[in-house]
Amino acid sequence: MHFARVIGTVVATEKVRSWRGSRILLLAPCDSTGTVTGARPLAAIDLVSAAPGQLVFYVRGREAAVALENPENPADAAIVGLVDHVREAPGAMR
Amino acid sequence: MFLATVVGEVVATIKHPHLRAQRLLLVQPEPTPGRPQAASVIAVDTVDAGIGDRVLVADEGNTAAQVLRMPRGPVRTVIVGVVDETDTTRPS
Numbered sequence: 351m352h353f354a355r356v357i358g359t360v361v362a363t364e365k366v367r368s369w370r371g372s373r374i375l376l377l378a379p380c381d382s383t384g385t386v387t388g389a390r391p392l393a394a395i396d397l398v399s400a401a402p403g404q405l406v407f408y409v410r411g412r413e414a415a416v417a418l419e420n421p422e423n424p425a426d427a428a429i430v431g432l433v434d435h436v437r438e439a440p441g442a443m444r
Numbered sequence: 445m446f447l448a449t450v451v452g453e454v455v456a457t458i459k460h461p462h463l464r465a466q467r468l469l470l471v472q473p474e475p476t477p478g479r480p481q482a483a484s485v486i487a488v489d490t491v492d493a494g495i496g497d498r499v500l501v502a503d504e505g506n507t508a509a510q511v512l513r514m515p516r517g518p519v520r521t522v523i524v525g526v527v528d529e530t531d532t533t534r535p536s
Contacts, residue, residue: 351468351486351521382452382470382484397518398458407456407486409518413505417460417518430518431459436470438452439495 351407351430355380356400360393368423375400375429377408382436394427405433447474447527450497454486462517469493469523471501487521488512500525 358376373396379389384405397417400406406429408414414428415421452470456463467489473482485503490511493499501523502508508519 351519352483353486382454387483397460407454409520411505411520413516413518413520416505416516417462421516428518431456431463431468434455434457436452436454437495438470439450 351409353380353382353384353433354378354392354394354406354408354429355384355386356402356404356406356429357391358402366424368418368420369395369425372396372418373399375402377406377427377429380405382438392427394429395425396429398429398432400429400432407431407433445500445502445524447530448472448487448499448501449474450493450495450499450523451484452495460518462514462519463488466512466519469495471499471521471523473501485521487523488519489523491523491526493523493526498527499523500527 354377357378360374375396378386380386408429414425417428448471451472454468472484505520508522509516
């Protein structure tokens with residue numbers, strides 16, 4: 351699982367049937383402090399009612415699809431948690 | 445699987461039901477000479493690892509399901525061992 355900052359919402363009325371009722375958010379991958387890394391932003395299915403600006407963690411690949419109620423869907427990224435805080439060892443590299 | 449060091453603990457109250465009661469640790473993959481440092485990832489702890497421990501991390505969905513004794517869910521990265529030591533013999 352990886353950290354990301356929610357940077358926006360995606361509105362798509364017409365979408366694959368298995369995503370109906372799901373929210374899609376735009377994520378900027380970041381490190382544990384919330385500093386955006388510069389990696390390409392991605393669209394992810396929101397499973398935890400995240401809001402723009404929040405620090406979240408997400409899964410990629412097949413694990414994203416099986417996170418949804420019906421695993422037969424084409425999701426390749428899903429937000430699975432809201433970060434309260436990260437307790438880091440002093441001197442840890444990022 | 446890869447070797448990593450536990451560098452932190454992630455606290456998240458709101459998370460996918462599959463992750464409920466799981467301890468989430470931040471692991472930093474060990475550097476490979478000549479390559480940029482890989483980013484730290486969040487892993488589910490199954491061996492009671494602690495910050496500073498050198499650990500063995502599996503990064504595959506089916507492995508995670510088996511280790512957690514759960515059906516497949518949104519977990520791919522799990523800590524499956526605490527490393528006592530490694531011994532590398534470099535070809536000369």
